[in-house]
Amino acid sequence: MLKGSAISPGYAIGKACCVKRYSLDELCSKGPMDSDVEEEIENFSRALLLSKQEVVSLLEMAPVKSGLEITNIFHAYLALIDDPDLKKEVIKRIREKNLNAESAIVEVIRDYNDFFRCLPDPQFQEKAIDIIDVGKRILRNCQNCTPVAPQTDIGEGIIIVSEDLTPSDVINFNTENILGIVVANGTATSHASILARSLGIPALIQVKNLMTTVAHGSFLIVDGNSGTLICNPSQQVIQEYNNSKQLFEAKNRVFKQENERVSMTTDGVKIKLNANISQAQDVSEVLMNQADGIGLYRTEFTYLICKRFPSEEELFEIYWSVVERLDGAEVVIRTIDLGGDKISHLFENANEKNPELGWRAVRMSLDRQDIFKTQLRAILRVCAKSGRGNVKILVPMISNLQELRQSKNILTEVSKELISQGVSFSHQIPLGVMIEVPSAAILSPKIAKEVDFLSIGSNDLIQYTLAVDRTNARVAHLYQPLNPAVLQLIRSVVLSAGNAGKPLSLCGELAGDRKYTLLLIGLGLRELSMNALFIPGVKQAVRSVSTLEIEEQVLRFLDMDTAEEVEESLLALNAKFGIQ
Structure with a gap:
């Protein structure tokens, strides 16, 4: 294995x-x-x-x-x-x-x-x-070599195994015959990975010792849910996975049917399900999975791959290519969240001993206002071109009111510059902030009064609340999404947004994992943003429950002592509504 x-x-x-x-x-x-x-x-x-x-x-x-x-x-x-x-x-x-x-x-x-x-x-x-x-x-x-011919004689039911894979490798095969894809390297955002998802082909990446373990013609089982590859399994294991495969496909058929319907609980409460994207090309998955909109457009990619800082016009064209395809649906564009684990070569001396606690996100933007203003100008122009009021600006990693107010002042300066230059732009673009650190959650009653909307970044909020690096194997077990401290912070932000009458969403892995859907609804969240692939499953969970039935039970979780206690209670709640 x-x-x-x-x-x-x-x-x-x-x-x-x-x-x-x-x-x-x-x-x-x-x-x-x-x-x-x-x-x-x-x-x-x-x-x-x-x-x-x-x-x-x-x-x-x-x-x-x-x-x-x-x-x-x-x-x-x-x-x-x-x-x-x-x-x-x-x-x-x-x-x-x-x-x-x-x-x-x-x-x-x-x-x-x-x-x-x-x-x-x-x-x-x-x-x-x-x-x-x-x-x-x-x-x-x-070299005047014969072009690579399509592989039409490979037979049916193959699993492609390779060090790396490219889209042209996949297309050169008859895709109808490809059951699975397994590669030793690769990334989740590679073009081959995107293609595998769009074709619905189960796929694994970063499989160690793959090429020395698997021989051509070996019988394999690819588990695209757990990341497991089984070589030469027994008949009993094959039968078990055949059963799992049938159940998975049956469940997906249900999800697909449910996805045609509105994301609404049984007592009529609408739960908005948006998608997260990192590149313009991700929009296809957003549309395919019928997201309500884009709740988080991470804009760092352009700064990480370019040899120079992108111009205002380049950013405008990139952002417009996304907004245009959404056809009036909401698009929340987050300003660059560089630093931490995303260090661009464009910034000198950006490497730090503690990057997650250092010069990143809004701190970087406020220090490099020339770059910040260029991005804001592009977003304001895109909003004007759309003309539908569906574009919003989201500022990441706010930790105090000064950062928020400084960001708002810079946005005002950019607006004045555009006016003086006679450039068409949106004067009423909604501005929001990400709640990702405990200080922002604690200050959320005041922050909510000064913004148009809020978004909880659950991944970072958990990490900073518990002081745990989940990529560190020694302490990863302490990364507990169900820790009562985390739940209390989320609930406090929900109440702050509600009292101020401001929309609130939650993005991050919690949003896309359907085993947490009832928990989030019970805490009062009515808008979630996730990887588009998870929307059908989450929507099915939403349509299975009544808010009236779960809110009282979920709020009891806040008084529990440990994450384990919360997990046990949540499992029971999910089981009651048939959510696995």
Whole structure:
């Protein structure tokens, strides 16, 4: 049995199809220039053209049910092939270093790859895989190799096993025959992971010792819920997982049916279910899972992958691409939450001994007002272009009233600048703050009076309340979402928002885990924001209960002594309503 990270739920039972990944060096036949400079450049230009034609063909092959997501992915490939900087740099190395086209391509692609691999947050490193994929395609065409043909003769019911996987790898197979995907590396936000989710293929990433343990043709069970891979299971285990698979699929059919309906409790209380996104391409999953809107648009991605600070116009175009597709539904845009575990190379001397307690989020924005103002200008303009009042600004990591007031003053300054420049923008955009630290929760009665809405960031609130780093194996057991102290803080914020008449949402892992849905409703929350994939399951839980039946029971949890005591009571409450 091997363990990994589950990134697309479900169960797959079938034979392994091991896919060999070749490195750039293995594909490149290095050596002196085979011909003169101009011929090498012509060879490279021809390879770019052929690569572009192949990617266009992949777009045409992509299954319809993968939707706009795969279109966006392969358009990103086309943008890289058309990148003038890439072409210019390869030609420069051919001329100045007397390299053949292959060697020049490998050098430049490796430089691009190294840049993205060096970014500190793993979730923002996936572009390196796409770059290598495009680089190999150009390299093969430079060598006049036969293009990779679609794999149509692999038989039915395979589980793809590989070190890494790219969208073009997946599309080259008949996706109808792919039961599961397992990779040794990868990230949850990689293009291949996104594609697996959009196609409903159970998938695992970061499976250690995968390629040395699994042989081609081995019989496998992929548990996309727990992150488990079972090799050569017994008949008894196969039968158990077949039963689990049938139950999972039956439950999903129920969730899908429920998802067509309004997210409302049995006593008529509407619970708004929004989605969290990190990139514009995430919108497809938002629409597919019928979210009410976007409750948290994390905007850090652009700052982590760019070689320079993005311009106002670039940010405007990115944000508008999201707002336009939501067609009037709410979009809450959070200003950059860099620092902590997300350190951008654009900020000098940003590495700190205690980054989670240091220069991050609003603290960084207030110190670098030039960057903050650029982002605010873009958001205000997007709100004006929408014209529907559906765009909101959310400021992260507020810990005191001074930070809030300073942020509001800067927003006012930006508004005045836009007026003086004659730029169209929204004058009445709602401004909210994230409640992520205990000080903000304690001050929430005062904070609520000075903002238009609030959002509880449960992941950080739990971490800071309990002083626990959940990524530290020695203390991870102390990370207790059901600790009564955490529940009391959440309840206090609910009351503060209610007394001030301000909307309140909760985002974070608590929101997307349906075993906590009754708890959150009972605490008084009426708006949750989560990974879009979890919306159908949470909606089914919402539609199973009456607020009148659960509120009194949940409020008793606040007086309990331990997380274990709360957990036992919550399990009983969930069982009463058939929620597992």
